[in-house]
Amino acid sequence: MRAAETFQLLPFLDTVLSLTEAFILGALIGAERQYRQRTAGLRTNVLVAVGAAAFVDLAMRIAGTDGAVRVMAYVVSGIGFLGAGVIMKEGMNVRGLNTAATLWCSAAVGSCAGADMLAEGALLTVFIIAGNTLLRPIVNAINRIPFNEEASEATYEVRLVTDPLSLPRVRDLLVDHLEAAKYPVSDVEIIEHGDDQVEVVAVLVSTAVKPSEIDAVVTHLEKQHGVVHGTWEASTRN
Incomplete structure (x- = not known):
């Protein structure tokens, strides 16, 4: 069987490690989105991260680094279409931009995991969660500042x-x-x-x-x- 011929234990274990990290890090990012009841929550972010990791890992095993780089380019553009699905316009207001950006970042985390850059993926996850949580009070404080027509371009x-x-x-x-x-x-x-x-x-x-x-x-x-x-x-x- 072709599957038995192509199976190699060490590369398989490497894939398991990459997908496991993508699953865990995607779950951490998605848990924060789920807690805030966003359109793309826990499962969506996990699937995006694991999917990106799977494609990059597969390309690495078949075509090496060059193949992985080409696949990453398609992952970036493909997630852009997925993110567009969560963006909604209500009158003059636009909702879902932050959720779409988070999905894009989850794909980046998965790509890091698929490329065996585990530490970089973990670091990126920390920055993503920090951006969605620690910056929130600052955003709220800025939004409470009265709008100054003389100092603002609008x-x-x-x-x-x-x-x-x-x-x-x-x-x-x-x-x-x-x-x-x-x-x-x-x-x-x-x-x-x-x-x-x-x-x-x-x-x-x-x-x-x-x-x-x-x-x-x-x-x-x-x-x-x-x-x-x-x-x-x-x-x-x-």
């Missing part, structure tokens, strides 16, 4: 509500006043609200602004004929 939108007949004039007024205040406009969108109202949305070029200056522009535009309401908002979606 996407700003100035919105005016008008009637369809006044739309062309109001749109030109909006752009002209923003340009005069040295806030260039990158795009203008028109949103219909029924038959009697439309909303003109001017998207500013990503830059830092002074809220008082934008407030002054919006206040002035609200006094113009045909303008029903005006407002502006900032977001960091880009």
